Amino acid sequence: MLLVALGALVAYFAARAPVFLSSQELANILADFCSLILLGVGETFVIASGGIDLSVGSATSFSGVIGAFAMKALLDGHQNEAVVLAVGVAVCAGVGLGIGLVNAALINWARLVPFVATLAMLGAAAGMAIVLSNGEPVGLDPRAISYTTAKLGPFSYPSLVVIAVVAVAWLTLHFTRYGRYTFAIGSNEFAARAAGINVRRHVVSVYALSGVLAGLTGMFVYMRLGSGAPTAGLNDELQAIAAVVIGGASLYGGVARMSGTVLGTLIINTVTSGLIISNIQANWDQVAVALLIGLAATMQALRPGRRR
Amino acid sequence: MAGQAVLYEAVNVSKSYGSVEALIDVNVQLHAGEVLGLVGDNGAGKSTLVKVLSGVHPPDSGKLFLEGRERRWSSPHDALAEGIETLYQDTGLAPHLTIGANVFLGRELLRPGLLGRLGFMAQREMERAALHELAQVGVEVKGSRKTVSDLSGGQRQAVAIGRAVAWARKVLLLDEPTNHLGARQALEVLNVIRAARDRGLGVIFISHTLPHVLQICDRIVVLRLGRVVRDASTSEFDAESLLGTITGLLEKSP
Amino acid sequence: MKQVHSAGLRSSRASRRVGAMAATALALASIFPVASASAQAGASNLKPAATHKLVIAYNMGAEADPFFIAMYIGAKAEANKLGVTLVWQGDPSVYSPSTQIPIAEELLAEHPDGFVISPTDPKALQPVVNQAIAEGIPVANVDTHVQDLSKVLTFITGNNQQGGAVAADAMAKAMHYAPGHTYEVTVGMSSPTTTTNTARLAGFKAEIAKKYPGIKIVSEAYSESQPAVANTNVNNWLTKYPNLKGIFAIDGTNAAGAAAAIQAHGLVGKVALVGYDAYANNVQLLKQGVFAALIAQQPALEGQLEIQYMVKFLRTHSRAGIPHELTLPNIVLTPHSPAAVLAKYTYPTA
Numbered sequence: 029m030l031l032v033a034l035g036a037l038v039a040y041f042a043a044r045a046p047v048f049l050s051s052q053e054l055a056n057i058l059a060d061f062c063s064l065i066l067l068g069v070g071e072t073f074v075i076a077s078g079g080i081d082l083s084v085g086s087a088t089s090f091s092g093v094i095g096a097f098a099m100k101a102l103l104d105g106h107q108n109e110a111v112v113l114a115v116g117v118a119v120c121a122g123v124g125l126g127i128g129l130v131n132a133a134l135i136n137w138a139r140l141v142p143f144v145a146t147l148a149m150l151g152a153a154a155g156m157a158i159v160l161s162n163g164e165p166v167g168l169d170p171r172a173i174s175y176t177t178a179k180l181g182p183f184s185y186p187s188l189v190v191i192a193v194v195a196v197a198w199l200t201l202h203f204t205r206y207g208r209y210t211f212a213i214g215s216n217e218f219a220a221r222a223a224g225i226n227v228r229r230h231v232v233s234v235y236a237l238s239g240v241l242a243g244l245t246g247m248f249v250y251m252r253l254g255s256g257a258p259t260a261g262l263n264d265e266l267q268a269i270a271a272v273v274i275g276g277a278s279l280y281g282g283v284a285r286m287s288g289t290v291l292g293t294l295i296i297n298t299v300t301s302g303l304i305i306s307n308i309q310a311n312w313d314q315v316a317v318a319l320l321i322g323l324a325a326t327m328q329a330l331r332p333g334r335r336r
Numbered sequence: 337m338a339g340q341a342v343l344y345e346a347v348n349v350s351k352s353y354g355s356v357e358a359l360i361d362v363n364v365q366l367h368a369g370e371v372l373g374l375v376g377d378n379g380a381g382k383s384t385l386v387k388v389l390s391g392v393h394p395p396d397s398g399k400l401f402l403e404g405r406e407r408r409w410s411s412p413h414d415a416l417a418e419g420i421e422t423l424y425q426d427t428g429l430a431p432h433l434t435i436g437a438n439v440f441l442g443r444e445l446l447r448p449g450l451l452g453r454l455g456f457m458a459q460r461e462m463e464r465a466a467l468h469e470l471a472q473v474g475v476e477v478k479g480s481r482k483t484v485s486d487l488s489g490g491q492r493q494a495v496a497i498g499r500a501v502a503w504a505r506k507v508l509l510l511d512e513p514t515n516h517l518g519a520r521q522a523l524e525v526l527n528v529i530r531a532a533r534d535r536g537l538g539v540i541f542i543s544h545t546l547p548h549v550l551q552i553c554d555r556i557v558v559l560r561l562g563r564v565v566r567d568a569s570t571s572e573f574d575a576e577s578l579l580g581t582i583t584g585l586l587e588k589s590p
Numbered sequence: 591m592k593q594v595h596s597a598g599l600r601s602s603r604a605s606r607r608v609g610a611m612a613a614t615a616l617a618l619a620s621i622f623p624v625a626s627a628s629a630q631a632g633a634s635n636l637k638p639a640a641t642h643k644l645v646i647a648y649n650m651g652a653e654a655d656p657f658f659i660a661m662y663i664g665a666k667a668e669a670n671k672l673g674v675t676l677v678w679q680g681d682p683s684v685y686s687p688s689t690q691i692p693i694a695e696e697l698l699a700e701h702p703d704g705f706v707i708s709p710t711d712p713k714a715l716q717p718v719v720n721q722a723i724a725e726g727i728p729v730a731n732v733d734t735h736v737q738d739l740s741k742v743l744t745f746i747t748g749n750n751q752q753g754g755a756v757a758a759d760a761m762a763k764a765m766h767y768a769p770g771h772t773y774e775v776t777v778g779m780s781s782p783t784t785t786t787n788t789a790r791l792a793g794f795k796a797e798i799a800k801k802y803p804g805i806k807i808v809s810e811a812y813s814e815s816q817p818a819v820a821n822t823n824v825n826n827w828l829t830k831y832p833n834l835k836g837i838f839a840i841d842g843t844n845a846a847g848a849a850a851a852i853q854a855h856g857l858v859g860k861v862a863l864v865g866y867d868a869y870a871n872n873v874q875l876l877k878q879g880v881f882a883a884l885i886a887q888q889p890a891l892e893g894q895l896e897i898q899y900m901v902k903f904l905r906t907h908s909r910a911g912i913p914h915e916l917t918l919p920n921i922v923l924t925p926h927s928p929a930a931v932l933a934k935y936t937y938p939t940a
Contacts, residue, residue, distance in 0.1 A: 047829055056825040063818050158683045159654045162939055164869045165817065165846045170878075173853045204455035205444045208433075212441055215430035222392065222424055223442035224413035249818050253850040255871060257817045259843060264816075282432035300819075304811055304826040 029327075030275065030291040033320075037295060041302035048305050055182035059252060060297040062190040066245045067261075067268035068275075068289045069197045070238030075272050076201065077234045078214035078281025079142035083131060083149035084242040084268055088261025090153040091123035092246030096166035096256025109171055117247050124243020127153060128236040135235070136228050150265065157258040165255035173254040186251055193244070198286040210234060214281025270317055271296055274324040295320060342404070343368040343538040344389070344420070344507050349398030351384055358384040360562040362398070366507065366538040371529060373553030373570070374542045375582055380559040382542045383425055386511045389540070390422035391415035402506070416442065419505030425512045425542075428496045431485040435477055436463035438484055439470065439499045470498040474528045489516035497525055501532050508532055508539045514548055526552050546578055560584055644674040644904055646897060647702035649694045651710050651733070652685040653678075656842075656869055657889050658708075660937035661732070664890030665706075668897040676897065677702065687714035694718045698727065704900040708733040728903055732896050733889075739915070744899050746916045748887040750786050753920030754793025754840075757864045757885050760922050761836045762802050764862035764882035769804060775836035775862075776809045776827045778820050778844035787840050790866065790885075794838055805836070813843045820847025828855055836862040836882075845872055849880045868923060873936045876925055884923045886935040891918060 041048045067084045074081045098119040102112045127149060134145035176184045183191075201207035209230050212220040221227045242261070249260045273279065274295060275288025299316045344366040351359040359381045366372050374382050387393045389400070391409030400407050402418060409415045412422070422428070429438050440462045446452035463481065470477055475498035477491060484492055493516045500508060510529070514522040522545075529552055533539055543549050549556065549570075556573060558566040558581045566581050573581075648665060650658040662678055669676035679697060681689040687710045694707060695718060705722050707729065709715035716736045722729050723741050731745040739745055765773055777794070779787045791810075798805045808831055813820035820843050827834055828851065837852075839845040845865035849872075852863050858880050865872055868886035876884050899912045921935050 045830060050829060052829045053826070056822065056829060059825065060818075060822050155683050162656050162659055163652075163654050163683075164656045164842070164939075165871050168871050168874050170853050173850050177854050200455075203457060203459070205446065205457055206455055208437060208441075208444060208457060212430045212433060212437075215432040216427065218424070218427045219430045219438075219441070222390070222412050222422065222428055224411070224416040225442050226411070226413065252821055252854075253817050253846055254853065255846060255850075257843070257846055259815050260818060262816050263814065282430065300822065301826050304809070304823055305830050307809055307830075 030288060030295065034291055034295050034298065037298050037302060041298070041306055044302075044306035048302060051178075051182050053301065053305065055178040055184075057294070057297050057301050058182050058187050059176065059184070060301065061293055062187045063245065063249055063252065064264060064267055064271065064297065065194055065290065065293045066190060066241040066248070067264055068271040068293045069194055069286065070241035071265075071268045071272045072275075072277065072284045072286055072289045073197075073201065073210055073234050074142070074238050075269070075277050075279060076207075076214045076281065076284035077210045077231065078217065079135070079231070079234070080146065080269070080279065081131065081235060081238045082143065082146040082265050083127060083153060084238060084245075085261035085264035085266070086150045086152075086154035086157065087124050087127045087239055087242035088246045088249060088264060089157040089258055090127070090246070091120040091243040092250045092256040092260045093157045093161045093166050093258055094123045094256070095120035095243075095247055096169075096250055097160075099169065099172075099250075100167040103167070103169060112169075113172070113175075113251075116250065117244070120243040120247040120250070121240050122243065124239040124241065124246065125236055126239070127242070128239020129232065131239065132232040132235040136231055154262070161256070161258040163258055165253065165257045167250075167255045169250075169254045172251040176248075176251045186248055190244075190248060193241070194286075194290065198290075201284070201286050206233075211282055211284075214283075216282075267296055267317070268293075270321050274320050276324065276327075292324075341367070343370075343402070345401040346385070346389065346395075347399045347401065349385075349388060349395045349400070351381075351388055351393060351396050353384075357562050359388065359395070362559070362562070362564050364557055364564065364567075366540060368506075368538050369533055369536050370555065371533050371539040371541050371553045373549040373556040374540055374559065375544075375546070375549055375556060375578065376559035377582055379561070380582075381562040382559055383511055385559070386422065386424070386509050386540070386542065389415075389507075390420060390424075390509055413442075416503075420507040420509065421500045421504035422509040423496050423500040423511055423513055425515065428500075429484045429492060432483055434463065434481055434483050435470075435487075435495055436466035436481075438495060439466035439502070443503070469502040470495065473498050473501040473531070474524060490518060490521050493517055494521065494525075497528060501528055504532065504537055506537065508537050510539065511542045512544070513541070514543055514545055522548065546575055550575060550578065558582055644704070644901060645677060645700075645702045646674055646704040646706060646900055647677045647679070647697040647700070648893075648896075649690065649697055649705070649707045650678070650680040651690070651708050652683055653680045654683045655685070656937055656939070657733075657867070657887070659939060661889040661893035663893070663938040665893030665897050668894040672897065672901045674897070674901055685710055687711040690715065691718060698722050698725070701725070702727060703904055704728050704730070706730045706732055706896045706900060707736075709736050710734070712737045728900065730896055730900055732892055742914075743903055743909070744896070744912055744914060744916065746892045746895050746899075746918065748889075748892070749917045749919055750789035751793035751796075752917075753866070753885045753887070754790035754795075755797040756920060756922045757790070757838055757866075757883070758794045758797035758802065758805070760883035760885075760924065761838065761862050761864045762805065764864070764924075765835050767802055767804065771804050773802075773805045773835040774808045774831050774833055775805055775838065776811070776824075776831070776834065777807060777838045777840060778823055778848055779810060779812050780815055780841045780843060781812050784841070790840050791838075808834075813841075813847060815843050817843045817846040817850075820844040821851050822847075824848045824851035825855075828857070828861075834861055836864065839863060839865040842867050842869065842872075845881070845884075849875050852880060868921075868932075868935050868937050870936055870939060873923070873932055876923060877932070879925050882924065886921045886923055886937075888918045888921065888935070890938060 095116045099112050099116045131146050131149050134140045135142050178184055209225050213227055250256050271292035272289050274292035277284035342365045346364045349359055349362045376382050388395050391412040391414050445458040445462050447456045447458045475494045497513050513525055553570050555569050690710045705727050719729050719736045728743045730743045733747055735745045811823040837848050839848040848863055852858055852861055862882040864883045865881045866885050868884055872884055875881050
């Protein structure tokens with residue numbers, strides 16, 4: 029179903045601008061996909077567990093800025109490029125992890141609903157990213173940019189890492205006990221607890237995962253731009269949630285498909301790039317995504333037997 | 337059953353939710369191979385007592401003894417590990433998961449070897465084993481790939497009971513097991529409970545359907561406003577006196 | 591007239607989103623060790639008038655905005671030189687009248703000798719300005735102005751329309767524009783409602799219409815304050831228009847996204863990228879030739895002149911030599927600009 033929608037979109041844009049089917053355009057869409065999909069993957073786990081994480085966009089910005097400060101210090105000290113990138117990945121992931129753990133603490137122990145807890149984090153992380161960076165991109169790393177160019181067909185090396193992470197996440201959500209517990213908690217938290225599942229610990233891990241993936245997104249966007257931008261992930265939480273919902277997930281929890289999230293993300297990326305390529309007024313981008321969400325939500329509601 | 341050792345016991349258990357005293361100084365003894373009826377009006381404290389016994393809520397005061405040893409459950413996980421299985425009223429299943437996933441929830445079978453150590457589940461085996469286990473305890477469901485939300489109320493109840501009976505090793509706590517069931521299904525459930533008792537399990541049976549209670553229970557405990565008001569062999573009750581004790585209209589014991 | 595400045599965080603969407611949780615951000619920012627203007631400003635207090643040292647309260651749009659940070663540095667240096675006390679205060683990151691009004695009122699409650707403000711909204715801040723004037727406190731506007739400028743001492747701002755025009759000139763020069771040829775160029779903006787963006791675009795288009803008939807603007811796209819989106823836009827342009835000759839990155843986020851795309855595609859020197867705002871990073875990229883030109887505003891000079899004029903008026907009680915409105919030109923920087931010029935116009939950071 030989603031595949032049909034994606035195919036139709038690609039056909040439409042290709043008809044308007046044949047260059048849309050080029051390998052170069054595939055590389056463009058792939059770079060965009062990799063900037064969003066990990067947020068969608070994390071959000072898929074969170075939404076499957078019956079929660080929501082509004083902080084992933086600003087976690088992307090904040091971790092990218094902090095990671096950029098760390099990498100800038102190393103670059104200024106003429107550190108080996110591999111060391112710089114490794115430290116960047118670790119710092120970004122670590123900052124994301126911290127954000128996820130604070131979210132989980134607010135939800136589990138301060139008893140805030142996920143919407144409020146992660147909304148507070150959204151504001152805090154976005155504000156800190158701007159204040160700490162003075163509103164300017166941090167660092168200047170053209171070597172990082174060179175790594176994000178297409179090397180194997182349309183794939184860059186970082187994009188292969190991202191795709192591998194998505195594959196592992198897909199296996200984890202749908203084939204492992206971890207994924208099963210995630211769905212069980214989202215489907216009926218009491219039933220999960222009564223079945224002996226440590227719900228609190230699992231919720232901590234889900235938000236931590238979402239945070240780490242946002243951190244890695246921060247690193248990916250850093251590499252794309254060659255700097256840590258304080259607005260790198262601005263509004264991306266909404267795009268990620270949109271992708272998950274378009275992919276067939278229920279915001280009430282218990283229902284989500286990783287393949288759906290992947291296709292939902294691709295659809296959003298295709299619309300964004302397709303509108304530019306076919307030179308349609310860019311403001312339609314938001315309208316198009318909104319329509320897709322509305323359509324997905326309607327299909328969700330009409331699907332029999334999937335309501336609580 | 338009087339001759340047999342006490343299997344599971346609550347001593348002077350109290351539990352409040354805010355200002356509501358749900359259980360006040362409750363004493364209940366359950367023996368192996370016994371079906372103990374737990375009856376009372378709405379709000380009498382039956383479900384709260386089940387949740388204390390199953391480890392969902394710790395008691396505010398009082399103690400729990402399993403096979404003579406004092407136990408403090410920090411979560412349902414602890415009680416499950418000790419062979420105490422519970423059917424909760426209406427809320428025990430995850431509707432979006434398949435029947436097999438629900439039967440094995442918290443006890444997933446993992447694949448052999450490395451994949452298993454990475455947490456990969458043996459999904460097909462679980463689905464097959466789930467149907468088998470349910471059939472063993474007399475619950476027939478077709479098509480294990482169905483999610484619980486696809487089932488009727490009666491089928492869901494059957495799966496939930498089947499799961500509890502299949503896994504129970506010592507104690508079976510059943511909160512309204514005959515809810516949502518037709519007359520014929522209800523009789524089947526009563527048979528399943530008898531079979532469990534005959535395996536030597538201690539069963540606590542909660543129901544508003546007094547004929548079922550009188551039919552299957554060896555002993556009956558009556559709760560009213562959080563207190564035990566009567567604890568006697570079923571032979572000491574008839575339908576009228578049981579109802580009278582529950583409502584409090586019949587204060588004196590016969 | 592411009593109401594919203596170019597830098598990403600002052601674009602309407604960004605500030606609204608960040609503003610939603612301003613309280614949390616403030617709370618967390620305050621416990622974080624931050625080396626920024628906000629920390630310094632927080633430390634300063636209104637001095638009692640007993641010392642007869644003049645106190646000038648300065649209320650800008652958003653303290654963490656690099657544009658205002660540069661303005662602070664210019665203002666602070668001038669205040670030190672003239673021996674007056676500068677009280678610099680604004681919301682750390684939110685560019686909005688709802689956060690600005692209480693801060694402005696608080697500053698006025700301390701009865702400063704002079705008040706400089708860059709109103710985040712021309713109507714919403716008018717009452718605050720009227721109140722100050724009624725209390726005998728002279729008011730100056732900077733960057734943006736209130737609706738009624740008649741009683742305002744001076745208003746100093748940059749000229750975005752002229753900046754757009756010189757951007758067109760710089761781009762044409764970088765492309766070696768010759769009549770009779772066609773040059774495809776694109777424009778990256780932040781959002782369709784950012785007024786500085788539209789002023790710059792208008793100036794850019796007018797200059798092209800006047801002087802460069804061969805330049806065709808084939809596409810305009812929005813970044814929504816996200817450099818990664820700007821990057822995507824440029825990537826797509828480069829796919830769609832293989833002969834693209836120039837890109838006008840009209841604000842900071844577009845500059846960052848476009849610079850990365852040009853580098854990733856190995857098109858440095860082949861596509862004339864003209865960017866806006868002389869952030870240290872951008873100037874570095876200019877020196878490397880990634881930008882063919884950068885258009886710089888003069889925030890530090892704006893801050894310096896505001897203090898200079900205000901102190902002059904307070905000491906002489908005369909408007910002589912104080913322009914009622916002053917528009918500073920935007921400056922074109924190129925890789926060939928002398929190092930001293932680049933250093934002069936690079937926005938200073940705290």
